Amino acid sequence: MALETEASGGTAPLDFTTFYNVIDGELVSTSETRHSVDPTTLQPNPESALSTPADVDKAIAAAKKALQSWSKVPSAERRGAVLRFSKAIQALKEDFAIMLSKEGGKPLRFAREEVDIAAGMLASLQFNELPDVVIEDSETRRVVTKYTPIGVTVGFVPWNSPLTLACLKLGPPLVTGNTVVLMPSPFTPYCGIKLVELAQRFFPPWRCSSLWFTSHPGVDAVSFTGSTATGKRVMESCSKTMASVTLELGGNDPAIICADVDIKSVVPQIVHRAFFHSGQICMAIKRLYVHASIYDEFLTELVKETRDVAMSNGDHPLTFIGPIQNSLQFERVKDLLADIAKNGYTVALGDPQTAAQKGSYYVRPVIVDNPPEKSRIVAEEQFGPVFPVLKWTDKEDVLRRANDTRQALGASVWTEEMDRAERMMGKLEAGMVWSNAHFELHPFASLGGHKESGLAVENVPNEANPVLVRKMLSLHCHVAICNFASAAHLFESNPDDIIRHVGEPVRSEQVHDGGASRNSFAESL
Template sequence: MIFVLAPLCRHSMACVHQIACLTHDLANVFLQNFFNIINGETVSSAVTQHGINPANKEPNPPVPVASPAELDKAVAAAQVAFEQWSPFPLEDRRKALFAYSDALNAEKDGFTSLLTKEQGKPLSQAAMEVEMAVAWIKGLASLEIPEVVLENSSERKIVQRFTPIGVAAAIVPWNFPVLLAIGKVVSALITGNSIIVKPSPFTPYTALKLTELAIPFVPPGVFQALSGDDQLGPWMTRHPGILKVSFTGSTLTGKRIALAGAETFKQCTLELGGNDPAIICKDVDLDALVPKGDQNLGQVEDKLLMLDPTRVAPLCFLNSSQVCMMIKRLYVHESIYEAFRDKLAAHVKTLPVGNGVQPDVFLGPVQTEMQYNKARDLLSSISAEGLRPALGGTVEESAGYFIHPTIVDNPPDTARVVTEEAFAPILPLLKWQTEEEVIARANADPAGLGGSVWSRDLDQAQRLASRLECGSVWINSHFAVAPHVPFGGRKESGSGVEWGVDGLKAYCNP
């Protein structure tokens, strides 16, 4: 077995190039058969399960269901690998991860197609996620945690160092299975830890292949993946050999992980649900925030425009609104409310809904049957509560889990479409009058993940932004993330941060 690390191979980059080319030649085979990765080997399981393509409800290929014995084997391998990996110089770990990034970049078309098939998002958005993952590997691996000199006097020198914890577990959700897995893995590996990835049972495919792709670049046991059923997560969070858990998912599950992890004093990073508010002030340029309703979405430049973090419409409906840090409550100043509502509805009405493999689609299906049924139930509350949709409000029957975008016209703050995180393209549009009032309403939600303020008056924008109870707050953008910038939540949106130097420190002993 070949793994690429400078101390073990003087010609590491040549090896990497050869491996990457070989992988590219075998891409079709590589992306068809799925295994758990334990101690650098592909491992089948006695029991299998499969995900569903949410665009047509057809079964995807079978994947293993890990057993407790297989988890024990993976943890034991990770413990041995940690002792080998953690002493390696930072620069050698960085070179290995850079080489892995290049290998993923060479396979990005295959991963893009696989991501659309398992998750449902359009190919353009899947390609964006894979390209972000490539950039995140190099971005996170480029960071360093400097030693902190606490005292340097004639009497003594006190230095704070950040040392790796040991074996980490990454529990990854189904909405961004590539990017969120990579963020956890690279943060763990660059700091000298070993890691076991548990993908969502709904989207296990890309995570298993990301791990298999890494086999040539790190020692066996450093980076492993286990596909499993609903029992695997609890087994991992209670396993005494796992010392760190990084979880992205629902607030309810996050609370369970925190309780289970406390039994063995695990360090936990929890990035949980959000119900992000965005505050639109009266002085905004409506044409800058919302594209024209009749834009030709078949043009590549227009589709890229919809991914612009300074445009409101894509920040409400990207990935069919299945983004934790996405605009979920849109507060618009009363003086421009009607004009903004009509312009937004006209534009969103033109967003094509359909199978993500179709070139012009912007909204694919929601990912799971459970999410689809939840969205349908939430849509039924619109008529039950006497609310008025500015767009949509009904479900069109189809072969997949498709929910057409809905905009609800100024519902009360107590409406379910306001208080519940839809995780589907259902957006409440709400009027506001005064700063005090809108801040109180925005902060009333128990979640506190992200938020944004939109205004030409930067003094007003900063004044409002400083009072939002959110882990990340943007001015004139939203969901503008980067590998060197930490993000995390306040209140019931979690604890700790991912990414950035602070995110790396979360995988270290302080």
């Protein structure tokens, strides 16, 4: 089934009732299908294609073919195509938002925000220019670092932010001349499928869904967002072909509240960053450390603010907390609640025995009051509206406790004193650290974790971009003669000498040792 091109401006409606694979610019049906459920109602969502190894081969071959032409398109034209794609998503905002709510359980007002964020992320790439870096330009040679597309990339998209993270997997590779195969989560495939169907109007063809991609010999780079356990398996699989790997994995993010904060203004921010999307965000606050001198007052305000947030179905305009997205995660959150009840931890809000609603995936918020540091609710990433608050008195001790995790994605310090914030931020072991904020992203700042929270970084339109190959070009005006003395001289000299002699031939008599001349390394062989 042929797809519409950009001739219509890319804004023609999409059919959000049927969901096919998109391979080589065509809608492709499969012999088997599957469906997820709407987590707000537990009713089935539409059927979507279930791919086979043959589909994978076709998708990779199509991406390889498209790479030959797309990589040669001038950068300005690629950036323009990404901008038009962004505008087309925005034009279909309500359709995408409704589908996001149905497949992910996200309240409709936040689903609309996700569409805005996804489109804005793509639009920001129009400023993504990456000129060659000239290292040396002398009479004898010109040394340049050039950035070229790595090739066919595969993006694995998780179920918690299926549109935003799909755009993160699509935009940076496409704007830099790569082609992309997108793999939406089987729990939330629908927006990803329609996003790729829409993208066919602007870019080369791609898309299929299958776990065989990670070891496919035709794949040059893999970007995976998801759990640490699965990320390790993806990395192991990619090692078979040495494909470039970017992993953005789980986080057990701490937030440290200092004694000087304005409690009334800080508490609403903490609630939003801990319970947004029912806590199902990798960079949500998972552990809250509050200074002992304000602990009781802060906890009282936190309970009051959390109790006031609305939990309802997704289309209610005031809904803040929606359901857990899928049954597997729902059962895991229930298991954490059971552990809290079993160990008799003090609970400031909620009842761990009744928080999980029967016949649904809804979980009412639970705040645990100062549980042991080694308890599961502190040591594990909850990924649900269940949240520990802990006391601290000593700065070095709370930093040690905050860093005592292998899932070091984000962290934050909340204080009115900026010098203190900067000192503490420098000691926090995480890929992203904030002061008086959390989960605040910038379109040109790196997105990635530390320790077991990730490998490499995303969202970087610069030389650290994992979908670019850094290629060194050394252009010599004449035949280059290997001069080992020159290399030795550069390593032994001070920086001023290196700068002065770059591009100049170095004679053996120029290399000195203790004031005495010596022969070149080549002559000593």
